[in-house]
Amino acid sequence: MALCGGVGAMALPSELIVHIFSFLSDRDKLRASAVCSRWRECLFYPALWTELKLRIGGGCNGGGSSSEENPKLEFLMRKFGSFVRELQLELAPVEGCLSPLNSDPSSTRMDQPPGPDNDPQLSERWRDAMATYLDQVLCVFTSIRNNRNLQKLSLYGDTCILQQEGLLDSSNLHQIHQGDKKINEIQQLFMELLSNSRQLRWLSCSFMLGLVTPCSLACLSNPSAETLQHLSLLDHQLGPLISPSELDRLSNLHSLALDFSDLTSELCGLLASPRRTPLHRLSLLLNGAALEFKPVEGTATEDDWKALVRVSANLRVYIMALEVDSSELLRVLKPSLPLERLHLDSYNTLVSDATLELISQQYNKTLTHFLLLRDDPDFPDLSVNRNEDPLVLLTWRCTQLAVLVIHGYTVWSHNLVAISRLRGSSLRVLTVSEESIDFDPDQSVCMEGDPVHNLVKEVSLGLGRVWHPCLDSSLVLSEPTQHFHRELHAFSMGM
Numbered sequence: 001m002a003l004c005g006g007v008g009a010m011a012l013p014s015e016l017i018v019h020i021f022s023f024l025s026d027r028d029k030l031r032a033s034a035v036c037s038r039w040r041e042c043l044f045y046p047a048l049w050t051e052l053k054l055r056i057g058g059g060c061n062g063g064g065s066s067s068e069e070n071p072k073l074e075f076l077m078r079k080f081g082s083f084v085r086e087l088q089l090e091l092a093p094v095e096g097c098l099s100p101l102n103s104d105p106s107s108t109r110m111d112q113p114p115g116p117d118n119d120p121q122l123s124e125r126w127r128d129a130m131a132t133y134l135d136q137v138l139c140v141f142t143s144i145r146n147n148r149n150l151q152k153l154s155l156y157g158d159t160c161i162l163q164q165e166g167l168l169d170s171s172n173l174h175q176i177h178q179g180d181k182k183i184n185e186i187q188q189l190f191m192e193l194l195s196n197s198r199q200l201r202w203l204s205c206s207f208m209l210g211l212v213t214p215c216s217l218a219c220l221s222n223p224s225a226e227t228l229q230h231l232s233l234l235d236h237q238l239g240p241l242i243s244p245s246e247l248d249r250l251s252n253l254h255s256l257a258l259d260f261s262d263l264t265s266e267l268c269g270l271l272a273s274p275r276r277t278p279l280h281r282l283s284l285l286l287n288g289a290a291l292e293f294k295p296v297e298g299t300a301t302e303d304d305w306k307a308l309v310r311v312s313a314n315l316r317v318y319i320m321a322l323e324v325d326s327s328e329l330l331r332v333l334k335p336s337l338p339l340e341r342l343h344l345d346s347y348n349t350l351v352s353d354a355t356l357e358l359i360s361q362q363y364n365k366t367l368t369h370f371l372l373l374r375d376d377p378d379f380p381d382l383s384v385n386r387n388e389d390p391l392v393l394l395t396w397r398c399t400q401l402a403v404l405v406i407h408g409y410t411v412w413s414h415n416l417v418a419i420s421r422l423r424g425s426s427l428r429v430l431t432v433s434e435e436s437i438d439f440d441p442d443q444s445v446c447m448e449g450d451p452v453h454n455l456v457k458e459v460s461l462g463l464g465r466v467w468h469p470c471l472d473s474s475l476v477l478s479e480p481t482q483h484f485h486r487e488l489h490a491f492s493m494g495m
Contacts, residue, residue, distance in 0.1 A: 014041075014042055017038075017039070017042045018042050018045045018047065018048060021039075021042060021043055021048055022047070022048055026049075026052065026053065029043050029048065030043075044079055046080075046083045049079075049080040049083070049084055050084065050085040050086065051084070051085065051086040051087075051088075052076065052080055052084050052086070052087050052088070052089075053088040053089075054073070054076065054088070054089050054090070055089075055090040055091075055092065056069050056070075056072075056073050056089070056090070056091050056092065056136060070132070070135060070136060070139070073136060073139055073140070074139050077139055077140055077142075077143035077144070078143060081140070081143025081144040081147065082143065082144070082146060082147055083147065083149055084144070084147065084149075084150070085149055085150060085151045085152070086150075086151060086152035086202075087140075087144065087150065087152065087153055087154070088152070088154040089140060089154070089155050089156070090155075090156045090157075090158065090482075091133060091136050091137070091155075091156070091157050091158065091208075092158035127176055130176050130179070131176050131177065131179075133157070133209065134176065134179065134182040134183070134186065134210075135182075137157075137186050137208070137210075137211065138182060138185060138186055138189070140155075141186060141189035141190055141192075141193060142189060144193060145189050145192045145193045145196065146196055147193070147196070147197075148196055148197065148198045148199075149198075149199070150193075150197055150199075150200060151199055151200060151201045151202065152200075152201060152202035153193075153200065153202065153203055153204070154202065154204040154232075154489065155204065155205050155206065155208050155211070156204075156206045156207065156208070156482065156485045157206070157207045157208040157209055157211075158207070158479070158481075158482060183210040186210060186211060187210070187211065187213055187216070190211055190212070190216060191215070191216055191219035192219075194216065194217070194219045194220040194221065194224070195219045195220070195221055196221070197220070197221055197223075197224040198221060198223045198224060199223065199224065199227050200220075200224035200227060200228055201227050201228060201229050201230070202228075202229065202230045203228060203230065203231050203232070204230065204231075204232035204257070204485075204489070205232065205233055205234070205235075206232060206234045206257075206481070206484075206485040207234060207235060207481050207485070208235070209235075212233055212235060212241050213241075214239055214240065214241060214242075214243065216241070217233075217241075217242055217243075217246040218246060220246075220249070225249045225250055226251075226252060227252070228250050228252065228253065229252060229253060229254045229255070230253070230254060230255045230256070230492050231250060231253055231255075231256055231257070232256070232257035232258075232283070232488060232492075233257070233258060233262075234257060234258070234259060234285055234481075234484075234485070235259070240259075240261075240262040240264075241258075241259075241262065242258070242262065242267075244266050244267060244270055247267055247270050247271070248270055251275065251276045251277060252276075252277045253276070253277065253279060254277065254279065254280045254281065254492075255279070255280055255281035255282070255283075255491075255492035256271075256279060256281070256282050256283070257282075257283035257284070257285075257488045257492070258283075258284060258285075259284070259285055259286075259287070259290075259294065260284040260285060260286040260287075260296070260299065260319070260332065261286075261290070261291070261294035261295065261296060261299060262294075263282075263284060263299055263300050264298050264299060264300070265298060265299065265300055265301055265304050267300075268300040268304040268305070268307075268308055269304060269307070271308055271311075271312070272304070272307040272308040272310070272311045272312075273311070274311055276311075278311055278312040278313070278314065278315070279308070279312040279315050280312070280314055280315060280316070281315075281316055281317075281318070281491055281492045281494075282315060282316075282317045282318070283317075283318045283319075283484075283487075283488035283491060283492065284317065284318070284319045284320075285319075285320050285322070285481075285484055286319060286320065286321045286322065286324050286328075286332065287322050287323070287324075288321070288322060288323035288324040288325060288328065288346075288349065289322075289323055291324070291328060296328065296331060296332055299332065300334070301334070302334045302335065302336055305334050305336040305337050305338075306336045309336055309338055315338050316338055316339075316340035316341075316366070317337055317338055317339050317340060317341075318340060318341040318342075318343075318369075318487065318488060318491045319339065319341070319342050319343070320343040320345065320480065320483075320484045320487075321342075321343070321344050321345070322345050322346070322480050323345070323346050323347060323348070323349055324344075324346070324349065325349050326349075326350070326351055326352040326354065326355045329344075329351070329355050330354070330355060330358060333358060333359065333362065335362050337362075337363075338366050339359075339362075339363045339366055339367055340366050340367065340368050340369065341367075341368065341369035341370075341403075341487070341491060342359065342363075342367065342369065342370050342371070343369075343371040343373075343483070343484070343487070344371065344372050344373065345371070345373045345374075345375075345480050346373070346374050346375070346376075346408075347374070347375050347376060348376060350374070350380055351372060351374075351382075351409075352382075353382045353383075353386060353390045356382065356390035356391065356393075356394055357390055357393070359394060360390070360393050360394035360396075360397040360398060361397065363398065364397040364398050364399065365399070365400065366400065367398040367400060367401060368398075368400045368401060368402045368403065369401075369402065369403040370394065370398070370401065370403070370404055370405070371403075371404075371405040371406075372391075372405070372406050372407075372408075372409060373405070373406075373407050373408055373476065373477060374407065374408025374409060375408060375477050376408060379408060379409060379410045379435065379436060379438075380409055380410065381409070381410040381412075381438075382409055382410075383410075383412065383415070389412065389415040389418075391406070391409075391411065391415065391419065392415050392418050392419055392422070395418075395419045395422045395423055395427075396422050401423055401426075401427060402426060402427060402428045402429065403427075403428060403429040404419070404427060404429065404430050404431070405429065405431040405432075405476060406431070406432045406433070406436055407432070407433040407435070407436055407470075407473055407476045407477060408433075408436065409436060410436060410438050411432055411436050411437055411438070412437075412438055412439070412440060413437060413438065413439045413440065413451065413455045414440060416432060416437065416455065416459055417455070417458045417459055417462060419462075420458070420459040420460075420461075420462025420463045420467070421462040424462060424463060424464060425463060425464040425465065427463060430459070430463060430467065431470050431476060432469055432470065433469065433470045433471075433473045433476055434469040434470060434471050434473075435473060437455070437469055439451045439455075455469075456468055456469075
């Protein structure tokens with residue numbers, strides 16, 4: 001190996017410099033590339049960029065707006081898009097552009113975001129955010145469309161506020177310069193990527209506005225159809241994104257994520273075929289706002305779940321129910337469903353004590369994660385008119401419970417202590433917002449000292465570790481679609 005002139009680090013062979021740089025993070029690699037031309041040449045060696053994880057926009061990591069970050073995205077895609085093996089990308093064109101118009105801290109969790117025509121300033125910013133998003137997606141797929149080495153593609157679009165009924169109609173797209181043309185080009189590039197792929201193992205597209213169509217998967221090459229092990233197709237649009245014939249091609253899937261309403265009885269029957277690789281992980285999003293257009297009629301029945309579990313004995317299911325009425329929950333939570341993780345998130349709707357009773361009885365052997373969240377100033381008490389608190393009963397019955405997160409419902413301090421003692425150190429995560437905790441005045445009279453201090457002490461003793469209530473509810477109330485995307489990723493990888 002020829003040595004470069006000079007002394008010290010500059011005298012090292014290029015191969016050794018590349019090996020040293022392989023231990024740096026992506027961010028540090030880019031910083032080091034600005035030192036000198038020699039380092040830049042070594043740092044852009046393809047072997048250093050087999051995996052790329054990016055979040056563009058939203059003011060993340062001290063960055064500016066999405067439009068300001070477009071040149072960075074274009075540079076990275078131009079350099080690495082043609083050979084990167086794993087690409088994880090989150091696009092957030094909304095937060096940096098639209099949220100300053102609303103001072104309400106809960107605005108990031110709006111289930112009914114304002115339309116672009118309600119306010120002239122918002123309309124202009126809506127168009128800018130939408131145009132930025134389209135340009136970013138075009139940039140990404142133009143760069144990776146011929147990448148035959150791509151093995152993992154994970155895309156998430158933080159586009160909730162851009163989503164509204166009829167958004168992809170020409171009536172809305174004409175507001176963005178060449179909007180309809182760009183949407184069509186994006187869809188064609190995505191299908192071209194699927195057609196050119198040869199060893200795709202992971203394909204995840206979550207809330208990528210205007211990207212996936214019901215025809216997209218038909219373009220997936222036969223080699224990738226054989227190698228694909230994870231598929232996630234989630235969108236705010238109304239139609240199903242995968243057909244039975246396309247699912248039938250993907251016979252080696254280990255994990256799958258879909259809208260709950262898209263898991264029809266026919267699809268479930270295909271997944272239960274003995275000719276397929278047994279399914280290990282299934283993530284389902286049940287959005288109450290879409291039930292009017294995508295009802296649960298026709299989804300997997302109790303017999304379908306029984307047949308699927310017979311073939312896939314190790315199957316575990318993760319469900320997020322967003323703004324779903326208890327009556328609908330009772331309809332979809334079938335007894336044979338092997339539910340491991342359940343996230344109930346709402347703004348206005350209430351989860352009833354009867355629903356918690358059903359969950360604790362049906363899934364007492366499988367449930368490990370339970371999140372009960374409600375973003376509303378009222379904190380209802382689910383233990384009213386009951387001898388036992390339903391959350392305490394759930395903790396007692398669900399012997400595998402390891403994660404419990406509560407906000408938006410009243411949790412009495414003595415019940416919180418009971419929860420900690422019932423599961424002890426096996427309850428790895430117990431997160432309860434301070435606002436949700438209430439104290440029984442009768443018990444406070446009998447106890448000496450500060451009730452909060454006493455609660456912290458008792459719960460810590462029960463869990464066998466130091467515990468404190470969550471003082472910042474925003475840490476609990478993350479944006480639901482983003483939480484679901486990241487959680488299903490970890491859930492599917494955990495197989």
